[in-house]
Amino acid sequence: MTGLGTALRVEALAWRRSTVQRIATPLVLVLLPLASVGTTALARSGAVDGAGAAKLADYAHGPLAVTHLTVAGQVLAVGLLMAAGFAYAAVFGQPLADGRAGSLFGLATQRSTIAQARCLVVLGWAAGCALAAVSLTVVASTAVVTVGGETFTDEAWATAGQALLVGLLAACLAPPFAAVATATRSPLATVGTLIGVVALTQVVVLVGGGAWFPYAVPSLWTGMGGVQVAASVTPAALGLTAAVAPAAIAVVVRQWRRLTDV
């Protein structure tokens, strides 16, 4: 067994033990439910006024559980992209920066196969985080709405489903940063690019071009740009966003097959 199965087994173990994963997983799983329930509570508390109140206005009314899950989707859209982007910066950029990548040459398991496995492991982790974080938010939201005498409605379940899909789409947008890390051979440059892409996404959305720009699609779909813009996100745009992951992984495999001067 010297193919993808071996590489997946090895990379999954390395990722499970890695410091980056040990920090990122609890952060995502704890912060998402907290942010979802907390932001909604803050918006409805009346304790915020002025510009803060205006920003939170969308969360100040409507069914409580639906609002929790809407916020969850919006936080996941950016948060999971950032978390998975950092993960790719670490697992691809750091070994190239410190020379450990050189040890992956001349192995029975090809380095391009190892790179593919590394991409898939982080992608799987991000998808798992999305599922777990949305599940925890559902649990937290159910507890809050039950205390408030409301029920967790079908609309809330539908919003939870959308939040999960948004999380999966955000995960699909992260593998290009494995390609960036391979090209720059630097985790820092990769993180810089990640932040740049997030900033660029804001600009693209501001100028009204978001519905076709994959990095803007998850956020817009959750209603961050308003209901009208959310409705303009087509299945084709969602499909294009999901297609970023396999396309980027193919690029990374090619990069690692041709890697030299390590």
Place this chain on the structure above:
Amino acid sequence: MRALALHGLRHRFGDRAALDDLSLDVAAGEVVAMVGLNGAGKTTALRILTGRLHPQQGTAHVLGADPATLGTTAARRFGHVVGAALVSPDLTVTENVRTAALLHGVARADVPAASAAVVHRLDLDAWAGARARTLSAGNAQRLGIACAVVHGPSALVLDEPTSALDPRGVMLVRELVRSLADGGAAVLVSSHHLDEVARVADRVVVVHGGRDVGELAPGPEMEQRFFARVLEADAGRSGSAV
């Protein structure tokens, strides 16, 4: 067929010639030590031999194959530590050796026994459950070597394998290298430790200015003979320049 072979290698980094027509080969069952001053070109040659760097001129072969495109069959029989080893700092010693075994193509059923044997051989049993990042430099170096030899390679390339080791570690690695060669492996070692290579190598090749400037017979007074060879090479080079 030579198990490890470099022929007519030339490589420049900017204006500096790292390799200048270097040729060297290692036969099965032979330990060849490459010695030279810092910047002599040893590590560049080893990077080419492990497929990490494409030479601008010349050829390299590992078990008859181009190291840049080493197939699975040859790769299963090849091991190396050049710079950083195949070690993940977050895994334990045992986990590292086992994952290395898997990546080297050892059958899953054989991995535990192969790993335990090499951990024991390099006297790492006491640290078997320790994470690699917590090891001393010497133990980390032995772990790197363990990961490179866990599959019993037929061709092995080691860059400065004893640089961080204590006398016992040096002895363990020397015995390992010698036994691998006695079992038919071709071993190429780069080192600054002239007395050490004199004890383990069948041939000692002096690399200077990116070239092979001759061999030293392993034995006493290596240091004096090494410097004499280097000075001779420098004199020859300045003479030819004149």
